[in-house]
Amino acid sequence: MNERTIDLLGEEKFLRIQNCHILLIGLGGVGGYAFEALIRSGIKNITIVDFDTFEVSNLNRQIYALQKTLGKNKCEMAFFRAREINPNVSIQIWNQRLTKEQITSEFLAPFDYVIDACDDVMVKRALFLQCAFEKKKLISCMGTANRTHPEFLEITTLDKTYNDPLAKKIRNSFKSSSVLKTKVVWSRERPVKQKKLGTICSVPMSAGSLLASFVINDL
Numbered sequence: 001m002n003e004r005t006i007d008l009l010g011e012e013k014f015l016r017i018q019n020c021h022i023l024l025i026g027l028g029g030v031g032g033y034a035f036e037a038l039i040r041s042g043i044k045n046i047t048i049v050d051f052d053t054f055e056v057s058n059l060n061r062q063i064y065a066l067q068k069t070l071g072k073n074k075c076e077m078a079f080f081r082a083r084e085i086n087p088n089v090s091i092q093i094w095n096q097r098l099t100k101e102q103i104t105s106e107f108l109a110p111f112d113y114v115i116d117a118c119d120d121v122m123v124k125r126a127l128f129l130q131c132a133f134e135k136k137k138l139i140s141c142m143g144t145a146n147r148t149h150p151e152f153l154e155i156t157t158l159d160k161t162y163n164d165p166l167a168k169k170i171r172n173s174f175k176s177s178s179v180l181k182t183k184v185v186w187s188r189e190r191p192v193k194q195k196k197l198g199t200i201c202s203v204p205m206s207a208g209s210l211l212a213s214f215v216i217n218d219l
Contacts, residue, residue, distance in 0.1 A: 001086060002042040014042060017219045020112040021045040025098060025127070027074040028052070029061040029199060030141045030185075031117030033208025036063055039082045041216050045090045046082075047111070049118075050074045051097040061201040100126035108136050113215050116140035117208065121166070125173050128158070132178040139183040139214050141207050142167040145199050146191035150206035154188060155214055157181045163190045185210045 006014045022043055024035055027050040038046060052074050058065035064077045075093040082089050098118070103126035108114065114136060116127050124140060131138035139155075143166040159180035161167035167186055174180055185207050192198070 005042050017216055018042045018044055020219055021047070021110055022113050022115060022215065023047045023049070023108070023111040024115045024117065025049045025123070026117035026119070027062075027064070027078050028058070028117065028119070029201075029204030030144060030208045030211065031115070032063040032065075032074075032078065033205045034115055034117055034211040035078055035082070035208075037209050037212035038215070039085050039089060041212065042086075043216075044086070044088060047092040047094065048075050048078055049094040049096070049098050050078075051095060061199050061204050063205075098123050103127055103130045105130070105134055108134055112137065113219065114138040115211050115215060117211065121169055124170055128170060128174065128179050128182050132176065132182065137215075137218065139185065139211055141211055142170075142184050142186040143191065144187065144204045144207050145197040146194065147187050147189045147203050148192075148200055149187075149189050150202045152187045152189040153185060153203070153206050153210060155183060155185055155210055158184050161186045163188060165191070183214065185214075 022038060024031055024046055027035060027048060053071055054065045054069045054074060064081055069077045073095055075095045079091050079093055082091055100122045108130060114131055116124055127138060142161060142164045158171050164186050
């Protein structure tokens with residue numbers, strides 16, 4: 001199924017990414033598209049973490065949110081989708097809410113790369129700190145809500161972000177240069193100021209694709 005990918009990357013590079021073990025935290029608007037891109041790029045070993053179920057409000061932006069999946073677990077639906085694309089994938093499911101206390105050396109040890117697509121600030125902070133300490137490869141997504149222009153999305157380091165309240169919260173937590181040099185997907189677009197968090201599909205979709213693309217190219 002990956003002939004086109006092999007034609008582009010070559011057999012050696014393809015095998016390198018195929019055999020890596022990726023940890024993906026969060027399967028919402030951003031994480032779902034990241035997962036889809038990883039699977040279709042040939043990566044076979046992925047551990048996915050999400051405790052949530054699909055709701056009607058997810059239909060406007062989450063790739064696995066369908067009328068038939070409403071009320072069902074996000075990890076399980078992502079697993080079934082992945083098996084329909086590639087029956088040979090090895091997907092491990094963590095159907096639970098991840099806490100900062102669980103972000104330990106032992107927890108991260110099996111993984112070649114960590115993709116953070118969750119919206120829990122405390123978990124994000126713990127990931128930034130522990131991955132920097134362990135020198136574990138990490139890329140994290142910052143805020144995508146209240147934005148309408150996917151073309152303003154970029155990949156940079158945490159210390160270079162602006163116009164992003166979520167990135168600011170995390171950035172202000174750390175002084176360590178190694179933590180501040182963590183790679184992130186973020187948007188230069190100033191978010192719309194409103195009480196409710198609104199989203200449009202193209203922004204989280206593009207952010208998820210950027211996460212997966214960076215990991216694949218880096219590996």
